[in-house]
Amino acid sequence: MTDVSQRPLDVAADIDLTTTDPAPTNGQGLPGAVREPTALGAPGAVIPRSPRVVRTPRRPRELNTADLMTIVGSFVSAVCLCWLIFSILTKGVGWLGYGLSVFVVFLALVWIVTADRLGANAATDRVVSTVIFTSAFVIMVPLVWLIVFVIQKGWPAISHTFFVKDQRGITPTQPSTAGGAAHAIVGTIEQVGLALLWSLPLGVLTAVFLNESRSKWRRPVRIVVDAMSGLPSIVAGLFIYAVFILPYARTIPLFGFNGFMASLALAMIMLPTITRTVEVVLRLVPDGLREASLAMGSSRARTVWSVVLPTARTGMTTAVVLGIARAVGETAPLLFTAFGYDLMNTNPFKGAQESLPLFVYRNIKKPAISAVERGFAGALVLMGLVLILFMVARFIGRDRSKSQARRNRRRAVAQWIEEQEAS
Amino acid sequence: MSDTHVNVDPLFAGIPDVPGLDPTQPHHYVAEPTWVDAGTDTPSLDGSASAPVDVPLDAQERAVATKEIRLDGGPPPGAATLESREACAWFGGRLVLEGVNLVMPAGEVTALIGPSGCGKSTFLRLLNRMHELVPGAQLDGEILLDGEDIYDRNMRAQQVRMRIGMVFQKPNPFPAMTIKENVLSGLKLGRIKCSDKDALVEQSLIRAGLWKEVRDRLHEPGGGLSGGQQQRLCIARSLAVHPNVLLMDEPCSALDPTSTRRVEETIAELRGNVTVVIVTHNMQQAHRVSDKCAFFLAAENKPGVVVEQGLTAKLFSEPDDPRTFDYVTGQFG
Numbered sequence: 001m002t003d004v005s006q007r008p009l010d011v012a013a014d015i016d017l018t019t020t021d022p023a024p025t026n027g028q029g030l031p032g033a034v035r036e037p038t039a040l041g042a043p044g045a046v047i048p049r050s051p052r053v054v055r056t057p058r059r060p061r062e063l064n065t066a067d068l069m070t071i072v073g074s075f076v077s078a079v080c081l082c083w084l085i086f087s088i089l090t091k092g093v094g095w096l097g098y099g100l101s102v103f104v105v106f107l108a109l110v111w112i113v114t115a116d117r118l119g120a121n122a123a124t125d126r127v128v129s130t131v132i133f134t135s136a137f138v139i140m141v142p143l144v145w146l147i148v149f150v151i152q153k154g155w156p157a158i159s160h161t162f163f164v165k166d167q168r169g170i171t172p173t174q175p176s177t178a179g180g181a182a183h184a185i186v187g188t189i190e191q192v193g194l195a196l197l198w199s200l201p202l203g204v205l206t207a208v209f210l211n212e213s214r215s216k217w218r219r220p221v222r223i224v225v226d227a228m229s230g231l232p233s234i235v236a237g238l239f240i241y242a243v244f245i246l247p248y249a250r251t252i253p254l255f256g257f258n259g260f261m262a263s264l265a266l267a268m269i270m271l272p273t274i275t276r277t278v279e280v281v282l283r284l285v286p287d288g289l290r291e292a293s294l295a296m297g298s299s300r301a302r303t304v305w306s307v308v309l310p311t312a313r314t315g316m317t318t319a320v321v322l323g324i325a326r327a328v329g330e331t332a333p334l335l336f337t338a339f340g341y342d343l344m345n346t347n348p349f350k351g352a353q354e355s356l357p358l359f360v361y362r363n364i365k366k367p368a369i370s371a372v373e374r375g376f377a378g379a380l381v382l383m384g385l386v387l388i389l390f391m392v393a394r395f396i397g398r399d400r401s402k403s404q405a406r407r408n409r410r411r412a413v414a415q416w417i418e419e420q421e422a423s
Numbered sequence: 424m425s426d427t428h429v430n431v432d433p434l435f436a437g438i439p440d441v442p443g444l445d446p447t448q449p450h451h452y453v454a455e456p457t458w459v460d461a462g463t464d465t466p467s468l469d470g471s472a473s474a475p476v477d478v479p480l481d482a483q484e485r486a487v488a489t490k491e492i493r494l495d496g497g498p499p500p501g502a503a504t505l506e507s508r509e510a511c512a513w514f515g516g517r518l519v520l521e522g523v524n525l526v527m528p529a530g531e532v533t534a535l536i537g538p539s540g541c542g543k544s545t546f547l548r549l550l551n552r553m554h555e556l557v558p559g560a561q562l563d564g565e566i567l568l569d570g571e572d573i574y575d576r577n578m579r580a581q582q583v584r585m586r587i588g589m590v591f592q593k594p595n596p597f598p599a600m601t602i603k604e605n606v607l608s609g610l611k612l613g614r615i616k617c618s619d620k621d622a623l624v625e626q627s628l629i630r631a632g633l634w635k636e637v638r639d640r641l642h643e644p645g646g647g648l649s650g651g652q653q654q655r656l657c658i659a660r661s662l663a664v665h666p667n668v669l670l671m672d673e674p675c676s677a678l679d680p681t682s683t684r685r686v687e688e689t690i691a692e693l694r695g696n697v698t699v700v701i702v703t704h705n706m707q708q709a710h711r712v713s714d715k716c717a718f719f720l721a722a723e724n725k726p727g728v729v730v731e732q733g734l735t736a737k738l739f740s741e742p743d744d745p746r747t748f749d750y751v752t753g754q755f756g
Binding site: 214270286288289290291292293294295296297299302303306310311313 | 549556581585586588597599600602608
């Protein structure tokens with residue numbers, strides 16, 4: 001019995017004695033592998049110093065050279081085939097027909113060649129992918145075209161005076177660089193700002209009502225909000241015109257043509273957009289947070305104010321941007337409210353006011369080349385303004401925790417490298 | 424209120440006191456689940472429920488943890504006895520819990536065990552009026568907090584919930600707040616005033632066993648913590664308002680074993696200061712942390728009932744009901 005129990009120990013001892021200095025491994029099977037520093041585990045364990053193993057990170061690729069050659073070859077063949085058919089053998093078609101024919105032939109060739117190489121299944125997959133990529137590209141075309149077109153037309157009229165001067169004393173014979181659209185920019189900012197002032201609290205409150213209350217009126221209110229989002233914008237302007245301006249303009253100056261009236265019309269446009277966006281964002285706030293808050297003895301209103309709305313803060317900036325983007329380009333509601341004016345009027349509560357869409361509308365209609373150029377310049381500035389607004393909102397609503405984590409990781413890596421150098 | 428054994432629980436009658444148990448010895452943290460011979464571990468009825476546990480807190484921390492911090496408008500001090508009498512609950516006309524009679528003595532830990540869907544969580548939510556937040560939920564019976572019915576006409580739900588805190592299954596710190604703000608959120612939400620907020624933050628975090636890990640980053644968002652830390656942050660948040668009772672709904676089900684152990688240590692720390700009611704699916708956990716245990720069970724298409732209740736050691740070693748025996752020995756559920 002003693003023999004049997006002793007045996008393994010002996011063997012183990014033998015192995016221990018005979019093994020001469022086993023190469024230390026770092027647990028991954030490869031001796032002396034240099035591990036990348038990580039934020040979590042700046043490895044404290046001793047890594048044996050030995051010849052560096054060179055590692056080249058790579059990713060498996062979806063398309064190999066043969067696939068690319070297939071696509072390029074098919075495209076070239078398609079172009080050549082169509083050229084042969086339409087330009088040599090027949091009298092030819094227009095550029096649209098030519099393009100479409102090339103595309104269809106190209107798809108057919110891709111399918112045939114790929115099916116020959118990889119089978120019908122892979123060929124169908126490749127063709128569908130090609131169609132999807134092409135659609136994405138085609139969608140980009142009108143957008144880029146539009147932007148390039150507006151820049152091309154509007155750029156000549158843009159100078160620094162465009163942002164500081166109004167249209168005082170400008171005659172049709174003067175060049176488009178004379179005068180500016182400062183009055184329109186100021187008007188747009190004031191009107192949209194005021195509209196935001198009215199519609200944001202109202203929209204947020206409506207969204208809170210729709211999402212946080214248990215009222216049986218939620219359904220009708222939601223239907224009304226949906227209906228409002230389909231409201232033609234000119235009707236909003238017409239409504240303000242008929243309800244306030246037409247009956248009261250003579251007696252009450254506040255209800256004349258002015259920026260304030262325009263802001264009311266714009267608020268009607270913004271309200272449904274803001275309400276629906278905020279509602280969606282509020283719905284994303286986990287119910288667990290509401291429960292946690294209520295379980296600590298908070299009232300419902302307090303929960304909404306202190307927990308739900310702060311949690312949905314980033315989403316609400318999105319709502320604001322979408323609301324502004326919806327309203328800033330509207331011309332129709334301003335026609336009977338702000339009315340349009342060629343001179344600077346900084347007071348939104350008194351007198352007709354210009355705004356960028358109105359400036360574009362009024363100038364493009366004028367029978368002078370300089371005015372049309374000025375109109376395009378206004379459109380360009382409007383697009384720039386929207387772009388800036390989007391960037392600002394992205395910046396405000398960015399995910400701070402992510403950048404914080406990145407900073408922490410960088411600090412940890414730097415610290416680890418320092419320690420390595422020190423030791 | 425803090426005197427646990429003024430309330431003579433009829434359920435405790437007839438269970439023999441275990442002589443010779445040294446109250447200074449830790450008996451709640453057994454390294455291995457030794458419930459088979461757990462009879463020797465029975466907590467005595469002479470007040471040793473608040474016996475010292477084996478969680479190391481240095482003297483300074485202990486001083487902070489037990490320091491009196493005044494809250495204006497908060498719950499009255501001390502632990503409170505919670506008692507349910509013939510508690511029933513309905514969801515949309517369907518009876519899911521029937522006739523629960525249970526006493527949860529002040530300062531002790533009561534575990535609610537049973538298979539899924541037997542009404543444990545529903546019962547827990549009855550205890551701090553969270554049940555009524557569910558649309559279509561109804562209830563019957565009385566829940567007495569130190570003798571007062573929390574469903575009385577004159578009781579406000581918010582006041583009740585402030586006195587009876589709750590920790591949920593999923594850690595849910597407020598993402599828009601920092602760690603410190605999370606701890607103090609109860610004051611803000613319940614309109615409680617406190618003169619020394621920093622001390623309250625430290626005390627709550629020490630009591631929840633989180634202070635050492637987060638004291639250098641109190642101003643970082645609470646969402647950046649690990650799951651176990653988040654759960655302890657939620658416990659700290661609940662403790663900051665000095666509740667009389669703390670309800671825990673499977674607090675460790677989303678946590679790894681290390682974090683689970685930490686939370687269990689926290690529960691042990693709370694013993695004596697707060698009445699704890701914990702729902703758990705983990706038999707060993709129920710056995711480790713609780714003084715008293717109630718076994719819930721629902722037959723098919725029948726509402727959940729309490730099959731058996733009593734001292735944890737008794738319930739785990741020699742249960743009266745065969746179903747309890749089957750459940751705690753893992754033969755079903």
